Amino acid sequence: MMLKEITIIFSLLMVASFADPFNEFKNSARGQVNGTDDNQYNSNQQSGKVFIPVEDLVTSKTSQGMVEVDGAVRNNNTIELHDIEITGEFFDKDGKSLGKFNEYVTQPSFVLKPNEKHTFNLFEVVNHNRLATTNITATGDPVN
Numbered sequence: 001m002m003l004k005e006i007t008i009i010f011s012l013l014m015v016a017s018f019a020d021p022f023n024e025f026k027n028s029a030r031g032q033v034n035g036t037d038d039n040q041y042n043s044n045q046q047s048g049k050v051f052i053p054v055e056d057l058v059t060s061k062t063s064q065g066m067v068e069v070d071g072a073v074r075n076n077n078t079i080e081l082h083d084i085e086i087t088g089e090f091f092d093k094d095g096k097s098l099g100k101f102n103e104y105v106t107q108p109s110f111v112l113k114p115n116e117k118h119t120f121n122l123f124e125v126v127n128h129n130r131l132a133t134t135n136i137t138a139t140g141d142p143v144n
Helices: 002-016
Strands: 031-033 050-052 054-061 067-074 081-091 097-104 117-124 133-142
Touching: 050 081, 054 133, 067 081, 067 133, 081 117, 097 117
Parallel strands: 031 133
Antiparallel strands: 050 133, 054 067, 067 117, 081 097, 081 133
């Protein structure tokens, strides 16, 4: 957990320290998105989390060489969800993992209603020049 906090702080410091933080270097690596397209309650029975599809996924390079991940999640279930979490892994051209991440992309009080869409924007410390593919998934917790 401490490594995640250090990574987030380092990422924020890197972004804040540059006047021109982003290059327009879009679509350099398209994600392999895992999700479901039906309107069923798709859950991981052990964790209670519900899988939801990731849409409009784009990874791009920042001027510092970090990876920016933009996309959206859509609640294709019939129940309301909260605590939306994005989990991902980056791979090089040989399939070797460059790093993993998991980030919550909603505030604690946010509720994603059925058929609603929520956009997200994340920054990850990964060598963009080695990045070939990504594997991104999203989950949410059912609102009780």
